[in-house]
Amino acid sequence: MRDKIRNARRLVVKVGSALVTNNGAGLDHAALDDWARQIAALRAEGREIALVSSGAIAAGMQRLGWSKRPHEMHKLQAAAAVGQMGLVEAYEKAFSRHGLHTAQILLTHEDLSDRTRYLNARSTLTTLLELGVIPIINENDTVVTDEIKFGDNDTLGALVANLIEAETLIILTDQQGLYTADPRKDPTATLISEGRAEDRQYETMAGGAGTGISRGGMITKIRAAQRAARSGAHTCIASGRETDPILQLAAGSAIGTLLYATSTPLQARKQWIADHLQLAGDLVIDDGAAAALKSGKSLLSVGVIEVRGNFKRGSAVACRTTSGEEVARGLVNYSASECRRISRKPTAEIEALLGYIDEPELIHRDNMIAN
Ligand SMILES: Nc1ncnc2c1ncn2[C@@H]1O[C@H](COP(=O)(O)OP(=O)(O)O)[C@@H](O)[C@H]1O
Numbered sequence: 001m002r003d004k005i006r007n008a009r010r011l012v013v014k015v016g017s018a019l020v021t022n023n024g025a026g027l028d029h030a031a032l033d034d035w036a037r038q039i040a041a042l043r044a045e046g047r048e049i050a051l052v053s054s055g056a057i058a059a060g061m062q063r064l065g066w067s068k069r070p071h072e073m074h075k076l077q078a079a080a081a082v083g084q085m086g087l088v089e090a091y092e093k094a095f096s097r098h099g100l101h102t103a104q105i106l107l108t109h110e111d112l113s114d115r116t117r118y119l120n121a122r123s124t125l126t127t128l129l130e131l132g133v134i135p136i137i138n139e140n141d142t143v144v145t146d147e148i149k150f151g152d153n154d155t156l157g158a159l160v161a162n163l164i165e166a167e168t169l170i171i172l173t174d175q176q177g178l179y180t181a182d183p184r185k186d187p188t189a190t191l192i193s194e195g196r197a198e199d200r201q202y203e204t205m206a207g208g209a210g211t212g213i214s215r216g217g218m219i220t221k222i223r224a225a226q227r228a229a230r231s232g233a234h235t236c237i238a239s240g241r242e243t244d245p246i247l248q249l250a251a252g253s254a255i256g257t258l259l260y261a262t263s264t265p266l267q268a269r270k271q272w273i274a275d276h277l278q279l280a281g282d283l284v285i286d287d288g289a290a291a292a293l294k295s296g297k298s299l300l301s302v303g304v305i306e307v308r309g310n311f312k313r314g315s316a317v318a319c320r321t322t323s324g325e326e327v328a329r330g331l332v333n334y335s336a337s338e339c340r341r342i343s344r345k346p347t348a349e350i351e352a353l354l355g356y357i358d359e360p361e362l363i364h365r366d367n368m369i370a371n
Pocket residue numbers: 015016017018019151172173174175177178179180181182183184205206207208209210211214215216217218219
């Protein structure tokens with residue numbers, strides 16, 4: 001089973017407040033440096049890593065000289081805004097020692113449930129990864145408060161894994177992994193080495209957070225693993241205080257808990273498209289395009305004859321022949337009015353016609369299911 005992790009090319013690493021902060025007193029710079037070294041080593045192997053990091057509130061509290069976590073939401077949001085500066089500054093410094101650039105990405109759940117924003121976030125993140133930059137991702141605490149309330153950057157980690165089709169989500173925390181019960185409360189609890197992420201029994205074993213600064217606890221990690229599995233990603237939960245936990249997990253060592261998915265990211269993504277999408281319009285395509293889609297290729301603008309409906313970038317549309325047969329459906333990269341302007345035109349003309357180019361394909365094959 002651990003081979004699955006050894007073969008993962010794209011990974012999301014999530015580090016929780018319990019680790020990023022020195023017992024709630026500011027950032028643990030030595031720990032940040034250590035993760036940067038491990039992630040840089042994986043990058044050097046050609047693997048792509050996005051880092052989801054909590055710790056903004058804790059860092060902000062220290063910068064503002066607050067020793068106790070305030071209760072008022074607006075003060076917590078203010079602390080997160082101050083602390084996020086310290087957090088990204090520390091990561092930028094740590095990664096620059098290894099010749100790597102970092103990028104700050106602040107997301108909300110709404111960003112990822114809106115399909116246009118989802119596609120935009122996806123193309124920015126995948127471009128950063130292709131450029132060799134390490135995205136440092138956190139919740140945008142200024143505009144939403146869910147994560148502050150529920151302490152749930154674990155879910156954000158799973159959403160990012162889904163967004164970039166990562167094969168693996170690594171959640172580092174202050175415990176060795178998932179135990180049969182909260183080890184802080186039950187000394188007889190034993191570590192679970194691996195199991196199916198969808199197995200509901202794990203929810204009953206997981207309790208709440210351990211420290212004053214953390215909020216989510218193990219239950220949010222189990223739910224994150226379930227969510228990641230739905231997009232085909234395996235989740236490893238392990239201790240960030242172990243020696244080289246990221247490198248060990250990525251090499252397939254049996255540390256921590258592996259909660260594995262039973263489908264691949266691409267299968268899962270296509271299943272999701274098949275099950276969830278309400279069609280917002282039709283693209284009528286010519287015979288050449290129909291043959292290309294049937295053999296698993298992307299849809300290019302040149303093969304589109306007519307555009308029906310009024311849809312936005314990221315909407316689901318059906319691709320039909322002139323006789324009305326549905327050949328495929330998928331997420332379209334351009335709005336209906338843009339599709340009309342570029343239909344029958346070669347990809348090379350898109351930029352001149354629209355004034356910009358997003359993706360070269362109208363529908364990428366990864367975002368499409370053929371009938
Ligand atoms: N079954 C369990 N196995 C391991 N840890 C558990 C379990 N149930 C609850 N916990 C608690 O979850 C805590 C980790 O979650 P949390 O404090 O939110 O950390 P983070 O900030 O890394 O997300 C542990 O310190 C532990 O006390």
